Amino acid sequence: MNKDVFKGIVDICQTHAERLNWSMQHLADKQPYTAASLSELTEMELAVFDQFIVRFSKLQDVMGAKLLPAVIELTHEEGELTTFIDKLNRLEKIGALDSVEQWLKLREMRNQFAHDYPDDPEIQSALLNKAFGMAGQLLRCLEHVVLFAAKYQ
Template sequence: MGNKTLIYKQKVLDNLNESYRHLQRIDDSISELQQRYPFPLTANDFGSILQDKQMLAFSDQCIYRFSKLQDCMGAKLFKSILLYQGENVNKPFLDILNQLEAMNILNVDEWFEIRDLRNEIAHDYANHDNVAIEILNAIYKIKNELELTLNTINKIVFKKEFVREI
């Protein structure tokens, strides 16, 4: 392995660790919310969450960490795995996604749904309770798919199961 390969492998590892950290925080916040409110959340559930500062903090953390996770994966991790594989990343993002799909890392259509959800978060959801409920329920549904994507990347690079580092 040349120096570049080791550098790219370290970047993948760093990006994986960051991604797993965000995913763990999502899991933790959902776990806390689930102690009182079963998913999918309802309007009544969210009304109660809004009245409880701690539960509201967990819901905000879930949304924030999802946004950070999607950013990390899309902006850093995907390119680093391709660089590690010796691929050119100076191309449109759709081409990068198609390449990752060809490697059985992700589904392009599903990634665009995840990106759309992330873009919805970028808008001010705080004044729109129905949007916040939809976002939290969507994160709950897709978090396992994100973990599967991270685990697939890990298996490609490290040829073994990855234990989250927090």
């Protein structure tokens, strides 16, 4: 793997991470979210929530589609890694990923964002409360993967 290509992938991830962090800081005082509190958000606060959802989703997507496969390539891992779960298991085994189970939960959270529940503020608030806790996990996962990969550059 070309170091510049890998750095480009990391830079994209870090941009998403910075914007995810920014949105979390701007919404932290609103926690925990309830159906009532969501109905009282300003247009600007709703836009920041949108930023949170988009950046969580994009970061998780880029890590899964580009960063994690790039780490496999960077470490020159051998063997039959045809499925994504095989790659995740190998990444966990070599220490690049703390937990396959955690990664799959982060992926499921990202998938839940794809379903919009505009008519159910109870579901929306529960989803956002869960996502805020998981966003910290996602950011720590990124940091761990990048630190791990640094040993191979």
